[in-house]
Amino acid sequence: MSRRLVLVGLGVLTAMAGASCARAEKPVVQRTEIDVFDGREIVGWEAPQLLARLDAALARAGFTVLGDAPVPSGVKPWRIALAVRIDEPDPQSELPGSAVVALSLRQKGASEGFDVEASEQTPTDSNALEAVQAAAVKALDLSLALAATEARASIELERLADDALARKVSDPDASVQAAAIRLLARRRHPAAVPALLERLKVDDLGVLRRTVGLLVEVRDPSAVPAIIEASRAKNPVVQRELIFALSAIGGDEAEAYLDVVATGHDDPLLRASAEKALAELRARAKRLPPPPPPKGGPP
DSSP states (O other), X not given: OOHHHHHHHHHHHHHHHHHHHHHHOOOEEEEEEEEEEETHHHHTOOHHHHHHHHHHHHHHHTOEEOTTSOOOXXXXXXXXXXXXXXXXXXXXXXXXXXXXXXXXXXXXXXXXXXXXXEEEEOOOSOOSHHHHHHXXXXXXXXXXXXXXXXXXXXXXXXXXXXXXXXXXXXXXXXXXXXXXXXXXXXXXXXXHHHHHHHHTTOSOHHHHHHHHHHHHHHTXXXXXXXXXXXXXXXXXHHHHHHHHHHHHHOSHHHHHHHHHHHHHOSOHHHHHHHHHHHHXXXXXXXXXXXXXXXXXXXX
């Protein structure tokens, strides 16, 4: 083998190793902080305990959490703010208990960051304080783990072009799937819609709310029938949320459905919500410029 071929081969191997190392680098977190901690009395924690739980979840997900250590030279660290809401079961509204976690990630020097949200329901066989507390702690730990792994995946996927990112929607890793769908929705890419529509079929209200929120970001009217179907047999609180989501997405089907609810639903609160949502939809439609004429049609 010639010396030139050896050098070329070594160069290729070095480049491959460098790329592998770059992919394996852990994102560095300089600071974690709490924005909101609703329901702390349910789990019996104070802020330091929650932050310790978050830092552990981030470390397991592949982050380097510095704590009091200095930032290494040349590293652009992340700041992560945490919002938590813990809800006890509510028999009157038929809502199960749940833990909702939202992470807001911002990297030093970047113009914008991104948010990740995860939730777990907390079924219990008893309303005793100990049982509710144990279920809430478990749900909160699971939610922190889900949010941390999705955040790690999001950092890796953010650099991908739309086509490559769309292929990640069917990735076998659930956290990669979730990150890809969220990023595509933020880019208003239609590849996010089929996966989001499939997620509307789940019973977890936290997943349902997040899914509808992402569909609102995409604003694809083709999602309207599935959202209407998802609202059936839901409690009035969830139905009102979906009514305003339909208003935000807009389109003829959304307008027609809101009109039916506003004029004929048995629940006066739902009628009032639909009436308000319908007024917002129509007012917004009036402010939008008319669509351009089809190519080849009359001016």
